[in-house]
Amino acid sequence: MAEELVDILVPIPLLEKFSYLPPKNSKYPIKQGSRVLIPFGNRTLVGVIWGKRLQGSADKRKYKRIKEVLDAVPLLSSNAMNLAEWSSRYYHYPLGEIITYFFPPSLRKGNEASFRQSKYIEITSKGEFINEDLLSNAPVQRKLITILKEKKEISLKSLTAFEISPSAVTGLEDKGYIRRFSRELSPYKKLESKQQSKPHKLNEQQSLAVAAINKGQNKNATFLIDGITGSGKTEVYLQAVQEIVAQGKQALILIPEIGLAPQAEERFRDYFGDRVMSFHSAKNDREKVDAWLGASKGLIDVIIGTRSSVFLPMKDLGIIVVDEEHDLSFKQMDKFRYSARDMALYRAKLEKVPVVLASATPSLETLKNVDEGKYELLKLSQRATGAKLPSFSAIDLRGKVLNEGISSDLIEATESELTQGNQVLIFLNRRGYASSLICKTCGWISNCDRCDALMTVHKNPLKLHCHHCESQKNYPEQCVSCGSDDFLTYGYGTERIEEFLRKSFPEYKILRIDSDSTRKKDSMDNYLHEIKKGEPMILLGTQLLAKGHHFPNVTLVGILDADSGLFSADFRGSERVAQLMTQVSGRAGRDKKPGRVVLQSYCPDHPQIEEIISGSYEKFAKKLLEDRKASKVPPFAFQAKLYAESPKSLVSRDFIRGLLKKTPLSENLRKDIRMVGPLPALMEKKSGVYRWELSIFSKSRSKLHKSLDILQSKLYDPKTTKQVRWSIDVDPLSSN
Numbered sequence: 172m173a174e175e176l177v178d179i180l181v182p183i184p185l186l187e188k189f190s191y192l193p194p195k196n197s198k199y200p201i202k203q204g205s206r207v208l209i210p211f212g213n214r215t216l217v218g219v220i221w222g223k224r225l226q227g228s229a230d231k232r233k234y235k236r237i238k239e240v241l242d243a244v245p246l247l248s249s250n251a252m253n254l255a256e257w258s259s260r261y262y263h264y265p266l267g268e269i270i271t272y273f274f275p276p277s278l279r280k281g282n283e284a285s286f287r288q289s290k291y292i293e294i295t296s297k298g299e300f301i302n303e304d305l306l307s308n309a310p311v312q313r314k315l316i317t318i319l320k321e322k323k324e325i326s327l328k329s330l331t332a333f334e335i336s337p338s339a340v341t342g343l344e345d346k347g348y349i350r351r352f353s354r355e356l357s358p359y360k361k362l363e364s365k366q367q368s369k370p371h372k373l374n375e376q377q378s379l380a381v382a383a384i385n386k387g388q389n390k391n392a393t394f395l396i397d398g399i400t401g402s403g404k405t406e407v408y409l410q411a412v413q414e415i416v417a418q419g420k421q422a423l424i425l426i427p428e429i430g431l432a433p434q435a436e437e438r439f440r441d442y443f444g445d446r447v448m449s450f451h452s453a454k455n456d457r458e459k460v461d462a463w464l465g466a467s468k469g470l471i472d473v474i475i476g477t478r479s480s481v482f483l484p485m486k487d488l489g490i491i492v493v494d495e496e497h498d499l500s501f502k503q504m505d506k507f508r509y510s511a512r513d514m515a516l517y518r519a520k521l522e523k524v525p526v527v528l529a530s531a532t533p534s535l536e537t538l539k540n541v542d543e544g545k546y547e548l549l550k551l552s553q554r555a556t557g558a559k560l561p562s563f564s565a566i567d568l569r570g571k572v573l574n575e576g577i578s579s580d581l582i583e584a585t586e587s588e589l590t591q592g593n594q595v596l597i598f599l600n601r602r603g604y605a606s607s608l609i610c611k612t613c614g615w616i617s618n619c620d621r622c623d624a625l626m627t628v629h630k631n632p633l634k635l636h637c638h639h640c641e642s643q644k645n646y647p648e649q650c651v652s653c654g655s656d657d658f659l660t661y662g663y664g665t666e667r668i669e670e671f672l673r674k675s676f677p678e679y680k681i682l683r684i685d686s687d688s689t690r691k692k693d694s695m696d697n698y699l700h701e702i703k704k705g706e707p708m709i710l711l712g713t714q715l716l717a718k719g720h721h722f723p724n725v726t727l728v729g730i731l732d733a734d735s736g737l738f739s740a741d742f743r744g745s746e747r748v749a750q751l752m753t754q755v756s757g758r759a760g761r762d763k764k765p766g767r768v769v770l771q772s773y774c775p776d777h778p779q780i781e782e783i784i785s786g787s788y789e790k791f792a793k794k795l796l797e798d799r800k801a802s803k804v805p806p807f808a809f810q811a812k813l814y815a816e817s818p819k820s821l822v823s824r825d826f827i828r829g830l831l832k833k834t835p836l837s838e839n840l841r842k843d844i845r846m847v848g849p850l851p852a853l854m855e856k857k858s859g860v861y862r863w864e865l866s867i868f869s870k871s872r873s874k875l876h877k878s879l880d881i882l883q884s885k886l887y888d889p890k891t892t893k894q895v896r897w898s899i900d901v902d903p904l905s906s907n
């Protein structure tokens with residue numbers, strides 16, 4: 172007799188699915204998207220049912236049986252499964268591993284998909300009619316019965332407040348007077364979502380934008396809100412989301428940084444009350460499961476989350492917003508190298524909902540799609556509060572004497588703003604104290620042993636850190652090479668600038684905000700709270716401060732090192748610098764007071780610095796697009812990379828060479844793709860391994876993927892050497 176075979180996705184790095192026989196006496200039905208426990212080698216793994224088919228009885232013995240189906244109702248919808256399948260093909264990554272991204276950790280482990288269970292006791296009918304005198308020699312039991320007669324039920328937790336011991340509970344339970352039960356505690360109440368604060372009256376451009384998005388409801392359309400910093404982009408998508416939520420649908424808001432979550436959550440809560448939830452890596456598993464369940468059961472209207480939220484199940488998704496769509500954080504840089512923005516676009520296509528991308532500095536990919544009419548452009552060209560864009564000027568550092576990297580012009584400007592009661596933002600995209608340590612006697616320099624990089628000096632505590640491999644060393648008391656103790660701390664980081672600013676402005680508060688100072692939970696929150704108070708102070712920080720924050724009292728932004736990143740070897744370098752500079756500058760003058768931006772530069776007449784000073788990202792982006800077109804690189808060609816890393820440089824190189832040799836691509840494919848490499852990565856040695864890469868470009872997406880398919884099949888060949896770790900990166904955004 173033919174029996175059904177069930178195809179299961181297993182979370183292991185192999186491309187195939189595995190087939191199993193159905194369990195003997197299953198509690199739950201075999202359904203696509205449900206989790207199962209399966210024997211796998213000598214382990215038991217949690218897999219996901221992908222499909223079933225009939226199989227002749229002859230080979231039945233070849234298969235093992237599913238141990239157990241874990242879910243009464245499938246946890247993955249067919250849309251989720253389609254999204255997973257698409258991304259596996261697109262990113263050339265094993266489907267079984269991708270599936271794990273769809274679950275919070277405990278669901279991955281096979282735990283029950285339910286809200287927190289709380290234990291209760293209730294009175295039985297036997298207990299209702301008990302003669303309390305029977306309990307006269309058990310006063311605590313008697314007390315509990317009296318309480319339960321009145322309240323009917325009570326949670327076990329609250330019994331201590333009544334001074335009732337567990338033994339009293341067991342005593343009554345044994346006599347059958349009371350009974351225990353558990354109840355699921357959903358943190359979400361199905362309230363009417365009521366608007367708490369009055370929405371802003373929109374200006375004309377904002378109204379047009381909201382109207383356009385509303386017209387795109389219930390179908391797949393992509394919008395770009397391209398608005399200068401502070402132009403009210405958030406307000407536009409808030410009001411568009413309101414329409415969607417009013418119809419009982421849900422919104423998924425993707426933001427790049429966990430640091431932006433509190434601000435966004437607060438703003439959404441103002442509009443939508445409690446049915447708003449954020450989802451990011453700082454949440455514990457319980458909170459993640461709650462948000463996951465809340466979204467999938469439709470108990471939450473709005474989910475605000477970072478990259479991985481794009482996988483969250485939504486009962487009735489109505490819109491996806493990707494705020495700061497240009498941001499690199501949307502791309503995962505290891506393992507499954509997906510772009511959350513691009514996944515959002517595909518998901519919206521599957522679920523037939525609109526996507527809103529928003530940015531003051533849209534990516535070149537997105538701008539090209541707008542040019543080609545694929546996305547609808549919604550332009551906001553004025554600041555919503557009526558404030559003007561900040562004015563820009565450069566401080567020419569040539570020939571100037573600097574104090575710890577700061578010119579006297581910038582110090583004076585800072586002082587002047589502070590005395591007027593304003594806040595000043597000083598930007599330096601380098602954390603730590605100094606970029607390196609040099610022995611003045613013999614020239615020894617603080618190289619990292621594991622990377623082609625210098626170790627940064629950190630003062631608090633005093634150590635050397637490598638920012639590339641995270642290794643740390645004690646600060647040397649003597650030079651390891653000549654024994655001298657005369658060191659030079661070379662270059663500036665935020666810690667050093669902080670030290671200098673504290674000396675120069677002792678009477679003002681100075682907040683240093685970088686990934687070191689915000690490591691603790693809630694610290695970013697506390698800083699933002701401090702800034703919001705509006706007192707005059709200096710905010711000193713890295714790109715963490717540049718993104719999306721609204722600081723109404725900042726009137727001056729000082730960029731200490733505008734030249735960093737000007738001479739990047741990566742063709743995407745100029746785009747990044749322009750975006751970062753525009754974003755930082757956008758923190759100035761966002762409210763009533765006008766703002767200005769000062770850039771310190773040794774090459775103020777470099778075309779890129781000139782463009783930034785002219786204040787037009789749009790013009791700059793146009794020019795960059797022309798350059799990219801001329802050199803036939805993305806977004807005018809599709810790109811993928813193959814990385815190989817191993818403890819020996821030549822092994823990595825030869826791995827790629829060998830792969831190319833044994834992978835004959837047809838003439839037809841060859842003529843439409845361009846291969847560059849294998850070349851060493853920009854930082855060849857990192858964390859003790861040597862990295863080489865092969866770049867493939869093509870004008871045809873399908874040809875690019877076809878060649879990747881062919882290469883990939885050889886990569887999984889068991890004969891391929893195990894000495895090399897390899898990965899595929901589709902639409903790479905930076906060097907590995």
Ligand code: ADP
Pocket residue numbers: 371372373374377398399400401402403404405406407555556721
């Ligand atoms: P963006 O997202 O473009 O940076 P926001 O939506 O955060 O801009 O708006 C910037 C500031 O302007 C916020 O304080 C916001 O409350 C305010 N704002 C937005 N739209 C309006 C409006 N139509 N009228 C008055 N203030 C507005």
Ligand code: ZN
Pocket residue numbers: 610611612613614615650651652653654655
């Ligand atoms: Zn020395």
Ligand code: ZN
Pocket residue numbers: 619620621622624637638639640641642858
């Ligand atoms: Zn290192």
